[in-house]
Amino acid sequence: MVQITGPLSGEAKSTVAECLQGALVDLIDLSLVAKQMHWNIVGPNFRSIHLQLDELVSLAREHADTVAERAAALGINPDGRSSTLAKSTKLAQPESGWIEDGKVIATITDILDGVGRRMRERIEQTEEPDPVTQDVLIAIAQDIDKERWMFQAQR
Numbered sequence: 187m188v189q190i191t192g193p194l195s196g197e198a199k200s201t202v203a204e205c206l207q208g209a210l211v212d213l214i215d216l217s218l219v220a221k222q223m224h225w226n227i228v229g230p231n232f233r234s235i236h237l238q239l240d241e242l243v244s245l246a247r248e249h250a251d252t253v254a255e256r257a258a259a260l261g262i263n264p265d266g267r268s269s270t271l272a273k274s275t276k277l278a279q280p281e282s283g284w285i286e287d288g289k290v291i292a293t294i295t296d297i298l299d300g301v302g303r304r305m306r307e308r309i310e311q312t313e314e315p316d317p318v319t320q321d322v323l324i325a326i327a328q329d330i331d332k333e334r335w336m337f338q339a340q341r
């Protein structure tokens with residue numbers, strides 16, 4: 187079998203692997219949680235938030251792909267299996283059933299807050315071992331901060 191070798195090795199590679207895997211889990215689950223609320227939201231602000239959540243889903247999926255492919259390019263296997271997500275996600279899960287629009291805003295803002303905080307930790311951790319991965323994570327954090335603002339502004 188062909189071996190994918192990247193420019194990193196040793197401790198640098200394992201630090202970067204851990205950061206990219208953590209980011210992948212955050213982003214995939216963000217896309218799932220946002221879809222769940224896209225489907226279950228009720229309330230007077232249904233339409234705008236319903237649509238906004240789908241924009242977030244697209245963004246999260248796109249970034250998840252970038253992160254997974256960055257890992258692969260470094261010879262690190264991305265793990266996006268549902269069983270892995272279920273075991274390792276740090277995202278609070280929305281309640282089942284209909285969710286009032288105000289609760290959706292509060293929940294998604296908190297979730298984006300956590301995702302953003304963890305992205306910043308990863309940005310710090312990747313600075314020395316791999317500034318290229320750090321650059322990828324910075325671009326993601328920028329979008330997460332923006333999304334957080336756009337949901338929080340409706341609180």
Ligand SMILES: [Fe+2]
Nearest residue numbers: 224225236240
């Ligand atoms: Fe839809």
